[in-house]
Ligand SMILES: C[S@@+](CC[C@H](N)C(=O)[O-])C[C@H]1O[C@@H](n2cnc3c(N)ncnc32)[C@H](O)[C@@H]1O
């Protein structure tokens with residue numbers, strides 16, 4: 694069902710901005726697995742945490758669901774509980790293909806092709822933002838996190854996974870180098886790493902863990918922790 698990612702294998706005369714279009718959809722599972730250290734663990738544990746925190750008669754959201762990896766992990770662990778699982782993405786190419794991935798799932802999952810900044814979020818016990826906030830304009834992130842916090846039930850959980858930035862220049866260089874080494878070890882060439890880096894430069898804007906943690910505190914989350922980190926990729930939990 695998925696093809697190997699060769700999108701940046703040949704030289705591009707002019708690199709266009711990275712977008713989640715039909716070309717990316719075709720290779721996305723391979724691309725994200727080979728690009729994000731710890732991706733499989735983060736997805737599997739998103740399911741485990743959703744299974745622990747999903748409350749009866751509540752909504753569980755996967756914001757920026759792409760092909761539904763986190764949605765499916767949540768559905769597996771939530772099981773037959775009375776919860777509505779909702780996946781949201783503003784790429785119609787992603788949502789169309791995601792429909793195929795969720796087709797055989799026994800639970801009712803609804804998909805919305807919407808901007809996560811506009812989608813209605815209510816009565817939430819679990820909200821997942823896996824590698825998505827990084828694509829929202831930085832100055833609009835606080836409003837989105839506040840909307841999520843306001844929509845959460847007491848005791849609900851937000852899982853936030855992101856590529857991160859380091860304020861220490863030495864650590865920034867080290868972790869960037871290690872990430873590129875990880876990509877090379879997964880079969881990407883120097884050219885592929887360099888072209889992908891240029892294509893996402895102004896599209897994916899990482900922030901420091903301190904910035905994420907402060908924003909979550911400001912929005913009213915009480916218990917906040919980094920539960921996973923590998924190089925410049927991290928995942929946080931924030932409990933309301
Ligand atoms: C890196 S992918 C997320 C991967 C997915 N969560 C997973 O773990 O497999 C980022 C996704 O967020 C979506 N996205 C980015 N900005 C968005 C926005 N403002 N509203 C809705 N979706 C958005 C993109 O279309 C893309 O599918």
Ligand SMILES: O=C(O)C(=O)C[C@]1(C(=O)O)C=C[C@@H](O)C=C1
Pocket residue numbers: 724725728729824856889890893897
């Ligand atoms: O930083 C990179 O090299 C990445 O490819 C990261 C990243 C991400 O974190 O979302 C960027 C775009 C793709 O969707 C997959 C992975």
